[in-house]
Amino acid sequence: MSDIAAGQPVPGEAHPRQGLRGGPSYLTAEHGLAAWFLTTDHKRIALLYAAALTVFFFIGGAGAVAIRMELFTPAADLLSADGYNRMFTLHGTVMVWFFLVPSIPNTFGNFLLPLMIGAKDLAFPRLNLFSWYLFVGAGALLVGALVAGGVDTGWTFYTPFSTGYSQSYVMAAALAVVLAGFSSIATGVNFIATVHLLRTPGMTWFRLPLLVWALYGTSLVIVLATPVLTLVLLLIVAERAFGLPIFDPALGGDPLLFQHLFWFYSHPAVYIMILPSFGVISELVTCFSRRQVFGYTFMVYAILWIAVVGFLVWGHHMFVSGQSLFASLVFSFLSFVIAVPSAIKVFNWTFTLYRGQITFEAPMLYALGFIGLFTLGGLTGLFLASVPIDVHVTDTYFVVAHFHFIMVGGAVSAFYGGLHFWWPKVTGRLYPEAWARFAAVLMFFGFSFTFFPQFVMGFLGMPRRYQVYPPEFQIWHVLSSSGAVLLAAAYLLPMGYLAWSLIWGERAGEDPWQATGLEWRTSSPPPRDNFRAVPVVDTGPYFYHPDKEGPRHDRREAHQNQGHET
Amino acid sequence: MSGLRLWPVVASDVATRVDAIVVVLLLITGAVLALVLALLLTFAIRYRRGSSARRGALPELVQKEVEIGWTAATLFLAVFIFAWAGATELGLAKPSGDALEIHVAAKQWMWKTQHPNGAREIDALHVPRGQPVRLLMTSQDVIHSFFVPAFRIKQDVLPGRLTELLFTPTLTGEYPLFCAEYCGTLHARMGGTITVMEPEDYARWLSAQPEGDDLGHEGRALFVSLGCSGCHAGNGPVRAPGLAGIWGRDVPLEDGRIRRVDEAYLRDSILQPRRDVVAGYEPRMPSFAGLVGEDELIRLVAYIRSLPGGQP
Numbered sequence: 001m002s003d004i005a006a007g008q009p010v011p012g013e014a015h016p017r018q019g020l021r022g023g024p025s026y027l028t029a030e031h032g033l034a035a036w037f038l039t040t041d042h043k044r045i046a047l048l049y050a051a052a053l054t055v056f057f058f059i060g061g062a063g064a065v066a067i068r069m070e071l072f073t074p075a076a077d078l079l080s081a082d083g084y085n086r087m088f089t090l091h092g093t094v095m096v097w098f099f100l101v102p103s104i105p106n107t108f109g110n111f112l113l114p115l116m117i118g119a120k121d122l123a124f125p126r127l128n129l130f131s132w133y134l135f136v137g138a139g140a141l142l143v144g145a146l147v148a149g150g151v152d153t154g155w156t157f158y159t160p161f162s163t164g165y166s167q168s169y170v171m172a173a174a175l176a177v178v179l180a181g182f183s184s185i186a187t188g189v190n191f192i193a194t195v196h197l198l199r200t201p202g203m204t205w206f207r208l209p210l211l212v213w214a215l216y217g218t219s220l221v222i223v224l225a226t227p228v229l230t231l232v233l234l235l236i237v238a239e240r241a242f243g244l245p246i247f248d249p250a251l252g253g254d255p256l257l258f259q260h261l262f263w264f265y266s267h268p269a270v271y272i273m274i275l276p277s278f279g280v281i282s283e284l285v286t287c288f289s290r291r292q293v294f295g296y297t298f299m300v301y302a303i304l305w306i307a308v309v310g311f312l313v314w315g316h317h318m319f320v321s322g323q324s325l326f327a328s329l330v331f332s333f334l335s336f337v338i339a340v341p342s343a344i345k346v347f348n349w350t351f352t353l354y355r356g357q358i359t360f361e362a363p364m365l366y367a368l369g370f371i372g373l374f375t376l377g378g379l380t381g382l383f384l385a386s387v388p389i390d391v392h393v394t395d396t397y398f399v400v401a402h403f404h405f406i407m408v409g410g411a412v413s414a415f416y417g418g419l420h421f422w423w424p425k426v427t428g429r430l431y432p433e434a435w436a437r438f439a440a441v442l443m444f445f446g447f448s449f450t451f452f453p454q455f456v457m458g459f460l461g462m463p464r465r466y467q468v469y470p471p472e473f474q475i476w477h478v479l480s481s482s483g484a485v486l487l488a489a490a491y492l493l494p495m496g497y498l499a500w501s502l503i504w505g506e507r508a509g510e511d512p513w514q515a516t517g518l519e520w521r522t523s524s525p526p527p528r529d530n531f532r533a534v535p536v537v538d539t540g541p542y543f544y545h546p547d548k549e550g551p552r553h554d555r556r557e558a559h560q561n562q563g564h565e566t
Numbered sequence: 567m568s569g570l571r572l573w574p575v576v577a578s579d580v581a582t583r584v585d586a587i588v589v590v591l592l593l594i595t596g597a598v599l600a601l602v603l604a605l606l607l608t609f610a611i612r613y614r615r616g617s618s619a620r621r622g623a624l625p626e627l628v629q630k631e632v633e634i635g636w637t638a639a640t641l642f643l644a645v646f647i648f649a650w651a652g653a654t655e656l657g658l659a660k661p662s663g664d665a666l667e668i669h670v671a672a673k674q675w676m677w678k679t680q681h682p683n684g685a686r687e688i689d690a691l692h693v694p695r696g697q698p699v700r701l702l703m704t705s706q707d708v709i710h711s712f713f714v715p716a717f718r719i720k721q722d723v724l725p726g727r728l729t730e731l732l733f734t735p736t737l738t739g740e741y742p743l744f745c746a747e748y749c750g751t752l753h754a755r756m757g758g759t760i761t762v763m764e765p766e767d768y769a770r771w772l773s774a775q776p777e778g779d780d781l782g783h784e785g786r787a788l789f790v791s792l793g794c795s796g797c798h799a800g801n802g803p804v805r806a807p808g809l810a811g812i813w814g815r816d817v818p819l820e821d822g823r824i825r826r827v828d829e830a831y832l833r834d835s836i837l838q839p840r841r842d843v844v845a846g847y848e849p850r851m852p853s854f855a856g857l858v859g860e861d862e863l864i865r866l867v868a869y870i871r872s873l874p875g876g877q878p
Contacts, residue, residue, distance in 0.1 A: 081751045154748050160725060161708040165674070165750060249726025250855060252838060255709060256724070289613070295633045320711060320746075321722045322729045325659055329652050336644035343640040344633070346602060351628065353609035355621045360614075368606060375602050379595040382644075386591065386651035388584045388658060392718040395711060395746040459588075460574050461715025463744045466754035470742060472571065550621040 063091030092155030118200025138179035188222035214279025277414030289356030362436035366417030377405025398458025424508030449483025689758035785869025
């Protein structure tokens, strides 16, 4: 294990302080199936979500494997044309709504939000459990639609194809996504109420850890944007099932209306997927640099700026759709404007390293990899925000590469980084550090190897959603598919050693990283009610060193925890 | 495969102008990426635990000012790129008077093109080098997208609506055409070839094609057979606006608005005649939605446009 943890006392089963910290851990407090499936403990619900998300990650991943295998050669080898279309639809639908949107909020958010603000639970624990059942029900409906024959509209459900031409299970899939949407709205409402009402004494808004801010911003976007998705998918169902002419131009409808409504949700959804990882990365970078986050208030405003302006840029998905040139230019301008807060975040993470005392445990490697990949992904967004360039590269692999850099290189890397960072807190066990570092580096290179070639082939003109393609693009597809093998290994490896650590891993102390957040001021794993006594907060977060000084060269000075017990 | 290609062929005026922005953006973003990576690496190495680098409080310079500085710098850079790209786009959008007009009809899963003299092609299009080309496109079913990488042009093709593309081919050769908007089972096979020829070769090629009637002539036949001429031409019992010379003019509507007579208005008037009724007329015309296909609409519009008195 790392050199930080080595200096810590390793508590055994009978750690003397465990009793003081509020009784048995949440994992052992109650037994039996009902104690899990009817629990209202936010920590157990986080684990329920984690289990469901793992299943969906494998289903969506299987779609990706099928796609990359098929694209190894220019001809159709494995799948029929319809089979391929169903595969990329499966991959997109499952990964967006059943993995990325709920990933960090519903696992780490659920687990950590109350802990980080010193609360016993979320504001509405039963709503929390209900949202999980809704999510699982939605997932079952979607899997049912996939097993019955699949959907071939792409995750974007564009009309009039989805309403009048597709011969697949569009309605079941749309309804599944609607249900998943209600589940995320429930979570969003819950988080907003929790942050407003349950902050422990002294935890003022500008003392909140950045992960809490990120989750709060995300929740606002979820609550305001998701209803529009619900509406537009129900309109699809109305047109398909009852012939209501909304999008069909032959009956006076407008197919572009669908795109406006869809992207009014789906662009903010990009921020639903990436904002939480901004929060995670901020926590990791500051902890392993032993340095206060550079420009905390700017980081907060950047999150809010993104959450607001994210609603105003949907038209940049429609530069070639036939919308007016004027509209395109306005959306282009706003898209450039939203690049600014992302740049602020990147610079601030970088400057948090400045004059720090940096160590390179696995979570830090994931965080550094995230910053690199997110920067490249974000910069390619400038190409897409420029109307004339976007006209050329939209609907090509350039766009595919761009959003995978943000969603996978960004959000999924942050998810794995957070997973390693909070694993000791969640399970009470330390993971094997050497393996974890190897997996983090492998993920960075596997990812780059998979998706960087896609920028090149996209710029050369390779359209997306193509099962067969001209042979001149093969070299890039072969590179991409080969990289995907490494990437898959990098995703599977942690599942192996993390499972191993559950039984054979070293026991974690309550604060193995010497981090400052309130979640580290309770035992690992925490007791049912999180804290023995209500913590009181009188400082900002990230007090890794006194204000007017920095960390020293080598010695770790006592970092100051954010709260103390009454 | 002839060597590894890293840059697509430049075969139109649009491509030249788009590539100029791409090159500058590559330089700018490359510099930013290099800066971020250099800072990350330098800091990570210099301030690793145990190094003897100076630590302590942050220097004055790296306080608030630097934050405001890079926020302003990024904003400035973003606005600069926007202004440049936007200006280029506005320049590209200028219609050119003497463009060769070609009609494109898309359907699952083929491209049908028709030249001004009526010559037709399927999944192919021949155009002369150096001559501005204007594509008028519509779809008969779902949304498709006309994408020619060598020209850097792409435009969605929608049912019930005309969209257009403007470009001037600059290099002879054969270039792939793709459908870029997912349109169902054989989306990946909905492609074709654009052939750019020297103007003489194009003229020779065109004259060798089976003579179709031109669009206007075909439209005239439809105008009679569909019964349009009963009201809109001659002295029938129903009073309807005459169509000669209306192309390109602004007409007043019943509700006081003014509409310019263009492709979109004529299509609307045929398919949804009661939407924008010309002032002084009864809304009596029945809708022809479902009775006339996209091909026929194109011909009717071409006919009305060709009526004497019409502007070019």
